Amino acid sequence: xxxxxxxxxxxxxxxxxxxxxxxxxxxxxxxxxxxxxxGRFPGKILLDALVHLxxxxxxxxxxxxxxxxFGTNGPAGRWFEHWLGISFMFRWTGAALAAAVMALPLMxxxxxxxxxAVDRRLEGAARTLGAGRWLTFLTxxxxxxxxxxxxxxxxxxxxxxxxxxxxxTFVSNIPGETRTLPLAIYGALQVPGExxxxxxxxxxxVLLSLAALVASEALSRRAGxxxxxx
Amino acid sequence: xxxxxDVGRRLGDADIRLCFxxxxxxxxxxxxxxxxxxxxxxxxxxxxxxxRGRIAVAGDTLFDAAHGIDLPPERRRAGYVxxxxxxxxxxxxxxxxxxxxxxxxxxRRWIGFDETVDFLGIAALLDRWPRSLSGGEAQRVAIGRxxxxxxxxxxxxxxxxxxxxxxxxxxxxVIERIRDELxxxxxxxxxxxxxxxxxxTTIVAMG
Numbered sequence: 001x002x003x004x005x006x007x008x009x010x011x012x013x014x015x016x017x018x019x020x021x022x023x024x025x026x027x028x029x030x031x032x033x034x035x036x037x038x039g040r041f042p043g044k045i046l047l048d049a050l051v052h053l054x055x056x057x058x059x060x061x062x063x064x065x066x067x068x069x070f071g072t073n074g075p076a077g078r079w080f081e082h083w084l085g086i087s088f089m090f091r092w093t094g095a096a097l098a099a100a101v102m103a104l105p106l107m108x109x110x111x112x113x114x115x116x117a118v119d120r121r122l123e124g125a126a127r128t129l130g131a132g133r134w135l136t137f138l139t140x141x142x143x144x145x146x147x148x149x150x151x152x153x154x155x156x157x158x159x160x161x162x163x164x165x166x167x168x169t170f171v172s173n174i175p176g177e178t179r180t181l182p183l184a185i186y187g188a189l190q191v192p193g194e195x196x197x198x199x200x201x202x203x204x205x206v207l208l209s210l211a212a213l214v215a216s217e218a219l220s221r222r223a224g225x226x227x228x229x230x
Numbered sequence: 231x232x233x234x235x236d237v238g239r240r241l242g243d244a245d246i247r248l249c250f251x252x253x254x255x256x257x258x259x260x261x262x263x264x265x266x267x268x269x270x271x272x273x274x275x276x277x278x279x280x281x282r283g284r285i286a287v288a289g290d291t292l293f294d295a296a297h298g299i300d301l302p303p304e305r306r307r308a309g310y311v312x313x314x315x316x317x318x319x320x321x322x323x324x325x326x327x328x329x330x331x332x333x334x335x336x337x338r339r340w341i342g343f344d345e346t347v348d349f350l351g352i353a354a355l356l357d358r359w360p361r362s363l364s365g366g367e368a369q370r371v372a373i374g375r376x377x378x379x380x381x382x383x384x385x386x387x388x389x390x391x392x393x394x395x396x397x398x399x400x401x402x403x404v405i406e407r408i409r410d411e412l413x414x415x416x417x418x419x420x421x422x423x424x425x426x427x428x429x430x431t432t433i434v435a436m437g
Contacts, residue, residue, distance in 0.1 A: 127303035129330030
C-alpha cells in the first residue's frame with residue numbers, strides 16, 4: 001500500500017487512542033452536558049468552569065496535572081493500578097486519558113447545546129401519552145439531541161487525533177505506545193533529512209481530519225432527516 | 231361527576247384558582263387569554279403541580295394535596311391535545327399515532343388504529359413527517375394520537391387557535407363527533423365565545 005509499516009503503526013495507534021478516548025468521554029460528557037443543561041444547583045458556574053478548563057489552560061499544564069494525579073505515585077494512578085490493574089505511565093492508555101481530558105470540553109459544549117435545544121413541551125406530551133421519565137428520555141430527548149451527540153463525538157475524535165501537548169508531557173513520545181500522529185511528526189522534525197516523512201504524515205493527518213468532518217456531516221444529516229434542525 | 235376540580239397555584243404574580251364540577255360531555259373553560267386556563271389543564275394532566283386542592287376524574291383521585299396523592303402524568307390516562315399539536319418531529323405520523331397506543335394497556339384500549347385513522351380521515355398522511363403537515367392535518371393527527379393512548383378523558387387546549395376558518399369548522403365537527411359518538415369526557419379550553427357555545431355541554435367561566 002501507500003504507507004510504510006511504521007506509518008501504519010502510527011496511524012493504527014492514533015485511531016486506537018482517539019477511539020478509546022471518545023468512548024471513555026461519551027457517557028461522562030453526556031452526563032455533564034445534561035447536568036449543565038437541565039440542572040439547577042449552587043456551584044453550577046464552578047462546574048461549568050472546571051469542565052472548560054482544559055480548553056483554556058496550556059496543554060502542558062494539563063499534562064503536568066495528569067502526571068501528578070495519574071502518575072505512578074499519584075493518588076488516582078495508584079487507585080487505578082491497585083483496583084483495575086491499569087497503569088497510565090508511558091502507555092497508550094495514558095495517551096488516551098490525555099486525549100479524553102482535552103476533548104471533554106468540546107464534547108460537553110456540543111451536547112449541552114443540543115440538549116438545551118430539545119423542546120421540553122414534547123417531553124410533557126410524551127408523559128401524558130403514558131411514557132415514564134426514563135422512556136421519555138430514551139424515545140424523545142435522546143433522539144432529538146442525537147445530532148449534537150454525534151457532532152460532539154466527532155469533534156472530540158478530531159481533537160484527540162490532534163492532541164499533542166498534554167500527551168507528550170504526560171506519557172512522553174514512545175514508538176508503538178504513545179507516538180501518535182502529531183508526536184511522530186514532531187519527532188521526525190527533530191531529525192535532519194526526514195522532511196519527506198513529515199510531509200507524508202502531515203498529509204495523512206489532514207486526510208484523517210477531513211474524513212472525520214465529512215462523516216459527522218453525513219451522520220447528523222441522517223439523524224436529522226425527520227426535519228428538526230440542530 | 232366527570233370532573234371535580236378545586237385547585238390553586240401561584241405562578242409568578244398570578245394566583246390561579248378554580249373550583250368546579252362537571253358531568254358528561256364537553257366542559258369548556260372559558261375566559262380571556264392569561265386567565266390561567268391552560269395552567270388548569272396542565273394541572274389536570276399532571277404537568278403542573280397545584281399548590282393546594284384536589285383533582286378527580288370519573289371518581290378517581292388524580293391529585294389531593296391534603297392526602298399527598300399526586301399521580302405522575304403517565305398514570306393519569308389523559309388524552310391531551312395541545313394548541314400547537316406538539317407532534318414528535320423525529321417520528322412519522324404513523325409512529326406519532328402509535329406512540330401512546332403501544333404504551334397503553336391492551337385491555338384498556340377502546341378504539342383501534344384503523345378505526346381512528348378512518349374516523350379522522352388521516353389515512354393518506356401516515357407516512358408523512360409532521361413538518362410537512364398543514365395546521366389542520368397536524369391537529370387531526372394530534373387528536374388521533376391522544377385517542378389511541380386509551381385515555382379516560384380528553385384535555386383540549388385551544389385546538390382551533392392556529393387554524394384558518396375552513397379548518398376550524400372541520401376540526402369542530404370532529405370534536406362534536408368525539409363528544410357525541412365516543413362519549414368520552416372532554417375538558418376544553420377556549421377564549422372564543424362562538425366556539426364554546428357550539429361545543430360545550432357545560433361552561434365554566436374563568437378570569
